[in-house]
Each structure stands twice: as C-alpha cells, then as structure tokens.
Amino acid sequence: MSLPALSSLLDVPTFDALPLSDIQRTAFMHTSAQLSAENNVELVEYHLGCVVRLDRGFPAISCADAVFRAEYSVVLSRNTNTHAAVGDWVVVRRPQTHDMGVIEAILPRVSDVARWRGNSRGEHQTLAANVDLVLIAQALSERGLDVNRIARSVVVARDCGARAAIVLTKADRCISPMQLAEQLHKLAAVVGVEVPIVVTSAGTQAGREGAAKNTDSNFNEAASLKAYVHTMAVPAQVSWGIESVTALVAPQTTAIVLGESGAGKSTLLNALLGKEILETGAVRSSDDAGRHTTVTRRMVQIPGAGIIVDAPGLRSLPLVGHERGLSLAFPEIASAAQGCKFRDCTHTHEPGCEVLSHAAAGEYCPERLAAYLALAAEMRSSRQTLDPDIVL
Ligand SMILES: Nc1nc2c(ncn2[C@@H]2O[C@H](COP(=O)(O)OP(=O)(O)OP(=O)(O)O)[C@@H](O)[C@H]2O)c(=O)[nH]1
Ligand SMILES: [Mg+2]
Ligand SMILES: [Zn+2]
Structure with missing residues (x-):
C-alpha cells in the first residue's frame, strides 16, 4: 500500500499553531547540540519538528519552514519502543541528498494518551502525545449509550493527565426528547458534574435540518437541539452544537477524539473544519458499527481554536494499570x-x-x-x- 499523496500534507496545522512547552524547547537545544557534537554534523542541520501525521506508522513532520515525511535514524529504528506518536516533538535532520527527513531523537512528552492493547502479554499503545483534552465520541441512538465505555474512556484520559469531555453525536437520529434527556441524566450521574457533555448533530446538513424540523437556511444547530429537548430538564454540564466542541479546544492546545468506528469522529471534525478534509464511511445498519474508515492519525487545525487529532476507531479499551x-x-x-x-x-x-x-x-x-x-x-x-x- 502506498502512502497518501504529499499534497495531503498541506492540511496539517501550521508550525506556529503547534503547542510547544518550554521544557521541550530547552530539550531540543540540548539534544541537538549533543547530536551535533557526537556525529560531527553542523548544528544547523538539526531542526525542531512535530509529528503531525502517522500513515500506517510512517510519520510526517512539520518544521518551521516545511512539512515533509520522515524516517527514523538507524539508532532509533533499532529500538521499536522509541517510535514517535502524533503530537511528539522531535529533533529531525534533513540531509540534502535525501528527500525524507530523519528523526534523530524524540523529545520528552508533557503527557501521552495510551491504551492497553492485547491480552496479559499486551503492550501500551500511545495514541497521541502532548494531549490536553480527550474528546470521547459516542453516537446517540435508541439503543442507549454505552455508559461503561464512556466511563472507562474518562479513566484512560485522566490517567494520561488529560482532561476529558464527552461528545454525543448523531442527535438528529430518531431519539425522542424524553429518551435524550434520560440518557443525558444517566450519563451525567455516572461521569460526575466535572466532565462536559456536548450534544451534536454533525451529519449531513439535510440530516440536521430533519432533526430540527427546520428548513430555514439560517439553521442554528445549537438552538434547534436545545429547542428539541424543549421543556425537558438536562444536566448543567450539557451544552449543544459543534460550536460548544470548538469552545472546549482552546488555541495552542491539543485534543484527540476517541471512540468506536462509526461514532462520527471524522464527520464531527469535518463539520468543525467547515470542509471535508477527512474521509468518512457508512455504518452497518444492523448494529451501527463502522468499517474502520480512518486509518491515519492526523492533526487538524480547527479555525479559531486549537488542534484535534483524528484517530482510527478503537475496538477495545481494556483497563490495565490506570x-x-x-x-x-x-x-x-x-x-x-x-x-x-x-x-x-x-x-x-x-x-x-x-x-x-x-x-x-x-x-x-x-x-x-x-x-x-x-x-x-x-x-x-x-x-x-x-x-x-x-x-x-
Ligand atoms: N445522522 C447522522 N449521521 C452521522 C453523524 N455523524 C456521523 N454520521 C454518519 O456516521 C457514519 C460514520 O461516520 P465517520 O465520521 O466516518 O465515523 P468515524 O467515527 O470517523 O469512524 P472510523 O473512522 O471508522 O473510526 C457516516 O455515514 C456519517 O455520515 C450525525 O451527527 N448524524
Ligand atoms: Mg474516522
Ligand atoms: Zn472498601
């Protein structure tokens, strides 16, 4: 399988929007000076970069003046544990004779979102590095929410030092106001008042208008969702519409969206972006399961807000050591x-x-x-x- 075209690298966040901590900046200066001395390579050849995409494990790096693909140095590739995650800051070299960058070192992480993969002999898989917020996406439906799954996602997010927020997608699908209010109360009771819950309907515009029973071209998702529950009381931490998701992701911060395949993660991000950058795919009608459409982990820059990492759907989220x-x-x-x-x-x-x-x-x-x-x-x-x- 070949990697996506290089033009796809145009949609990654600009270098200035990527949050860099002082610790990482200082670590870059030390590490690059050390590498330069050890390898007898000029210091100017070492650049500070951030991993903004991973295509089947292959990183793409954003530096101050370019975005390019990169491979690991011989030293790093000997050790499979040292592979970078999306969000990692790295020291990268761009030899003139080479069209790819070479990742020479991975700088210390402020945080990382990791899950356990496999059985008793499994391993931690880092989903993204340097993440401030985990957006836990789950689709609303008549079947009810999988509250246990949401609660375990909150545990994983908090364990990694990130904040957690819940985004309930597909509010436009037939679910009565009473069912919606009931599901929100049940969820809020389990996760507690501290975890924000946003209800969205980021599907097609037609779908949204159907939900709102409103064909007005000045369609307002938040207002129509709120009007939909009408007189039903909902928990105080609930807010409405995709703008409320944007509000959670402050500029210069990074979030990752986690959820099962088909939850509507990429659709939500496209709605936040205002353009169809990310691929989306239909779900199975029998059980609503997605078909693992997203295979890439990648950062997108939300206009007027921070960065969100789109990620493939997670089948399982076992709790090991959290x-x-x-x-x-x-x-x-x-x-x-x-x-x-x-x-x-x-x-x-x-x-x-x-x-x-x-x-x-x-x-x-x-x-x-x-x-x-x-x-x-x-x-x-x-x-x-x-x-x-x-x-x-
Ligand atoms: N009706 C409705 N459909 C939605 C909504 N959000 C997403 N969908 C549909 O749900 C299906 C799955 O959406 P995706 O965005 O591909 O889901 P995903 O979570 O990114 O899935 P993976 O990439 O496989 O992990 C698509 O057919 C979307 O059109 C929504 O708010 N309302
Ligand atoms: Mg997706
Ligand atoms: Zn006890």
Missing part, C-alpha cells in the same frame, strides 16, 4: 477507599469499608458507584493476570 485515572475520575469514592480497613478492599462486603458506609449514607449516586466498582474490579483482575515481566 489506577491513578480511576482516582481522578472518581475522586470522592477513591478518597473514601483510602480509609477502608483492608488495603485490597473490594468495597462489596468487607467490614470496615468506608466506601460502603458512605454509600449507605446515600452519598453516592448508585450508578456512579456501580461504574466505579466495575472498573476497579476489572483493573484488579487485569493486574493479577498480567505477565509479571511486563512493566506498567
């Missing part, structure tokens, strides 16, 4: 758990269990507690079955 994320996503329960008599308390039957006593006092929403217990149990059992040689 304890810190669980505590950050469920802080009130995790802090009670600190007071339990047994360190390995499962908070189900043990004497001296603080979580159970808070629960008995009615302090937790039962669905939120159930979600916490299920995720904590999964993490305990994945840790026990993990190959002891694997370092988390």
Whole structure:
C-alpha cells in the first residue's frame, strides 16, 4: 500500500499553531547540540519538528519552514519502543541528498494518551502525545449509550493527565426528547458534574435540518437541539452544537477524539473544519458499527481554536494499570477507599469499608458507584493476570 499523496500534507496545522512547552524547547537545544557534537554534523542541520501525521506508522513532520515525511535514524529504528506518536516533538535532520527527513531523537512528552492493547502479554499503545483534552465520541441512538465505555474512556484520559469531555453525536437520529434527556441524566450521574457533555448533530446538513424540523437556511444547530429537548430538564454540564466542541479546544492546545468506528469522529471534525478534509464511511445498519474508515492519525487545525487529532476507531479499551485515572475520575469514592480497613478492599462486603458506609449514607449516586466498582474490579483482575515481566 502506498502512502497518501504529499499534497495531503498541506492540511496539517501550521508550525506556529503547534503547542510547544518550554521544557521541550530547552530539550531540543540540548539534544541537538549533543547530536551535533557526537556525529560531527553542523548544528544547523538539526531542526525542531512535530509529528503531525502517522500513515500506517510512517510519520510526517512539520518544521518551521516545511512539512515533509520522515524516517527514523538507524539508532532509533533499532529500538521499536522509541517510535514517535502524533503530537511528539522531535529533533529531525534533513540531509540534502535525501528527500525524507530523519528523526534523530524524540523529545520528552508533557503527557501521552495510551491504551492497553492485547491480552496479559499486551503492550501500551500511545495514541497521541502532548494531549490536553480527550474528546470521547459516542453516537446517540435508541439503543442507549454505552455508559461503561464512556466511563472507562474518562479513566484512560485522566490517567494520561488529560482532561476529558464527552461528545454525543448523531442527535438528529430518531431519539425522542424524553429518551435524550434520560440518557443525558444517566450519563451525567455516572461521569460526575466535572466532565462536559456536548450534544451534536454533525451529519449531513439535510440530516440536521430533519432533526430540527427546520428548513430555514439560517439553521442554528445549537438552538434547534436545545429547542428539541424543549421543556425537558438536562444536566448543567450539557451544552449543544459543534460550536460548544470548538469552545472546549482552546488555541495552542491539543485534543484527540476517541471512540468506536462509526461514532462520527471524522464527520464531527469535518463539520468543525467547515470542509471535508477527512474521509468518512457508512455504518452497518444492523448494529451501527463502522468499517474502520480512518486509518491515519492526523492533526487538524480547527479555525479559531486549537488542534484535534483524528484517530482510527478503537475496538477495545481494556483497563490495565490506570489506577491513578480511576482516582481522578472518581475522586470522592477513591478518597473514601483510602480509609477502608483492608488495603485490597473490594468495597462489596468487607467490614470496615468506608466506601460502603458512605454509600449507605446515600452519598453516592448508585450508578456512579456501580461504574466505579466495575472498573476497579476489572483493573484488579487485569493486574493479577498480567505477565509479571511486563512493566506498567
Ligand atoms: N445522522 C447522522 N449521521 C452521522 C453523524 N455523524 C456521523 N454520521 C454518519 O456516521 C457514519 C460514520 O461516520 P465517520 O465520521 O466516518 O465515523 P468515524 O467515527 O470517523 O469512524 P472510523 O473512522 O471508522 O473510526 C457516516 O455515514 C456519517 O455520515 C450525525 O451527527 N448524524
Ligand atoms: Mg474516522
Ligand atoms: Zn472498601
């Protein structure tokens, strides 16, 4: 399979829009000086770059004056663990005799969004580096939301040091105002008030107008979605329309959109971009599953906002070693758990269990507690079955 045409590199964010921390800038100066001395290569040959696309593992780099494809230096390619992710800052060399850049070093990450892939002998897969916000995309439908999947995505996002927000897509599909309000309340109860929830209908304009029962050319997605739920009360953290997604992604910050194939991630990003840059694909009508249309991880620059990474749909999101994320996503329960008599308390039957006593006092929403217990149990059992040689 060949790589996409070089013209596709034109749609990547401009270098100035890419968020670079002071630590990374300083690391670039040190590392490039060191490489220059070690390899007897002039310092000016080393450039600071950011990985803005990965096509089946092949990076494209944005530097101050150019965007180009790159390969790994001999030293880096010997070690398969040192492959760059989208969002990574790198030291790259552009030898004049070569049409590709050469990545010489990967600079320290501020954060990375990683998931566990495989079974007990699996590995961490970095989905994107230096990410501030994870947008968890899931499609609304009459089947109801997969709240457990959203909750585990919040745990993974928080574990990686990123904020989490939920984007519910396809609000234009037939779901009654009452169903929509019910699903929003159930979701908010589980994820808590801190996690923003945005409801969108980024499908075709025709689809949006159908949802709004409004053929006015001045169609306003947010207003019509709000009007759709009409008198139904919704949780305070809910906002409406794709503009609310834009508002979450501040300039000079990076978000990644995570969700199953067919959730409408690329469609949402095209709507935010105001043009069809990303490929989208139909879903199976029987179960709404997508066909893994997106195969590239790539950054796009949202006008007037920050950068969002589009990514292939994730089939699974097992929880392995995300304890810190669980505590950050469920802080009130995790802090009670600190007071339990047994360190390995499962908070189900043990004497001296603080979580159970808070629960008995009615302090937790039962669905939120159930979600916490299920995720904590999964993490305990994945840790026990993990190959002891694997370092988390
Ligand atoms: N009705 C409706 N359809 C939508 C909406 N958003 C996306 N779709 C449709 O859902 C299908 C899948 O959309 P994609 O954007 O390709 O989904 P994806 O999450 O990027 O999927 P992968 O790239 O496979 O991971 C397409 O047929 C879209 O037109 C929406 O808000 N409303
Ligand atoms: Mg896609
Ligand atoms: Zn307990």
